[in-house]
Amino acid sequence: MASDVLLEQVLRDLRLRGFRIVEQLADNMFIGEKKEKYLFYVMVEGVEVSISTMLKVINMGETLSMPVVLALVSNDGTVTYYFVRRIRLTRNVYYAEAI
Amino acid sequence: MKGVLRGLAVVVEDVESGRELYRRGFYGRFLGYDKVKREEVDKVDAPLILALYEALYLAEKGVLTVVDENGVEIPPQQLVELGRARIKNFDDIYKIYKYFRDLGYVVKSGLKFGALFSVYEKGPGIDHAPMVVVFLEPDKGISATDITRGGRLGHSVKKTFTLATVLKPAGEVALLGFTWARL
Numbered sequence: 001m002a003s004d005v006l007l008e009q010v011l012r013d014l015r016l017r018g019f020r021i022v023e024q025l026a027d028n029m030f031i032g033e034k035k036e037k038y039l040f041y042v043m044v045e046g047v048e049v050s051i052s053t054m055l056k057v058i059n060m061g062e063t064l065s066m067p068v069v070l071a072l073v074s075n076d077g078t079v080t081y082y083f084v085r086r087i088r089l090t091r092n093v094y095y096a097e098a099i
Numbered sequence: 100m101k102g103v104l105r106g107l108a109v110v111v112e113d114v115e116s117g118r119e120l121y122r123r124g125f126y127g128r129f130l131g132y133d134k135v136k137r138e139e140v141d142k143v144d145a146p147l148i149l150a151l152y153e154a155l156y157l158a159e160k161g162v163l164t165v166v167d168e169n170g171v172e173i174p175p176q177q178l179v180e181l182g183r184a185r186i187k188n189f190d191d192i193y194k195i196y197k198y199f200r201d202l203g204y205v206v207k208s209g210l211k212f213g214a215l216f217s218v219y220e221k222g223p224g225i226d227h228a229p230m231v232v233v234f235l236e237p238d239k240g241i242s243a244t245d246i247t248r249g250g251r252l253g254h255s256v257k258k259t260f261t262l263a264t265v266l267k268p269a270g271e272v273a274l275l276g277f278t279w280a281r282l
Contacts, residue, residue, distance in 0.1 A: 015280070017282050019282070023246050026137060034282075041101070043242070043243045043246075044243065045242075045243045045244065046243075046244075047242070047243075048125070048239075048240030048242050048244065049241050049242070050239065050240045050241075051237070051240065051241065051264055051273070053233065053240075054152070054241055054275065055187070055273070056221065060273070063106055069280055069282070070243075070246065070277075072243035072246060072247060073243070074243075079162070080247060080279075081279070081280040081281075081282050082246055082247075082250065082277045082278060082280055083276075083278045083279075083280045084275060084277050085276050086273070086275060086276075087118065087273070087274035087276045088274075089202050089274065090202070091201075091203050092200050092202055092203035092204050092220055093123055094203070094220050094221050095201075095203035095205070
């Protein structure tokens with residue numbers, strides 16, 4: 001794990017941003033903390049993640065009550081972050097009677 | 100109400116019918132006009148063009164009768180077959196269209212955003228930013244590039260976008276929302 005240089009880049013970048021790594025849950029998943037805790041999931045450029053895997057990560061974030069952050073790491077180690085969440089829409093109040 | 104299927108879209112020639120459909124939930128687009136406001140509908144004197152998804156939805160709801168150019172009725176099932184023959188992933192995309200419409204959202208083309216649909220709570224020209232919905236093919240995974248590409252759709256959407264897919268085998272529509280995070 002420590003030999004994965006792209007993962008190392010993500011951890012380093014987060015530490016530079018003031019995060020503390022609380023717990024490593026899997027090769028590419030860990031909990032980081034800065035004010036509040038976040039569930040991080042690392043995605044490497046070019047490596048596809050199945051929808052079911054993505055949903056499992058989101059579910060884990062919901063279970064842990066932590067925002068899920070995808071750490072997108074380019075093939076040469078630049079990191080970009082996105083929040084991901086499951087959207088559950090309720091009926092639109094503006095057109096409650098519409099067809 | 101009646102609409103004539105011409106290619107992959109349906110034209111409602113009767114202006115009063117067109118106005119009513121547009122008022123009901125911004126269905127269609129008036130030929131030659133864009134983003135007509137609700138209070139301007141009565142001033143528009145033009146046929147309404149419905150996308151195939153819209154026409155199918157309204158036909159299934161019994162609101163619209165679609166006919167061919169000879170006036171022969173085209174049942175919804177025949178519109179589905181046309182869609183399947185011409186449009187990739189038609190069934191899944193229609194399911195997503197129906198999902199939003201059944202919940203009362205206004206669904207318009209996403210083409211100008213580089214997306215599948217733009218979805219509004221109140222309507223085009225009223226909402227400041229639509230929900231930009233990108234289609235994810237059910238059997239395809241998600242890549243980092245898919246996410247950053249989505250984040251670059253349109254400048255007004257604040258790097259927030261939605262991926263929509265249909266989960267197999269349940270056939271359930273799932274929406275994933277992505278927002279750029281400044282950590």
